[in-house]
Amino acid sequence: MGTYYVTKVRKQAVANKDGTSHEHIIGVVTNLGRFYTNKEVVDSIDTGHAWYTEVDKEPRAKIKKLSSCSNRSGCLHSPYLTTNPDHTTRNNLENLPRG
Numbered sequence: 001m002g003t004y005y006v007t008k009v010r011k012q013a014v015a016n017k018d019g020t021s022h023e024h025i026i027g028v029v030t031n032l033g034r035f036y037t038n039k040e041v042v043d044s045i046d047t048g049h050a051w052y053t054e055v056d057k058e059p060r061a062k063i064k065k066l067s068s069c070s071n072r073s074g075c076l077h078s079p080y081l082t083t084n085p086d087h088t089t090r091n092n093l094e095n096l097p098r099g
């Protein structure tokens, strides 16, 4: 099975029902420069491939699927991606540079 390393994240601003807004992840860019949508990453994870964030001088964080964005406004954007929290936040998917 393949292993993919994500170095950048693509986000989109969306309006909340209460008039505020938030940004959520719509896809990722790998270290090879290829863009994948959330759905493509989730489908890949479901078929047994492993996805990790890759940040200089930080441990890799495993990417896992979430059923939806589920931000404070209850956004249902789906599927969604996240990383397990560890001792550092720099390798969190949400904190990667934009790409």
Ligand SMILES: [Zn+2]
Residues within 6 Å of the ligand: 014, 022, 023, 024, 069, 070, 071, 075, 076, 077
């Ligand atoms: Zn959202």
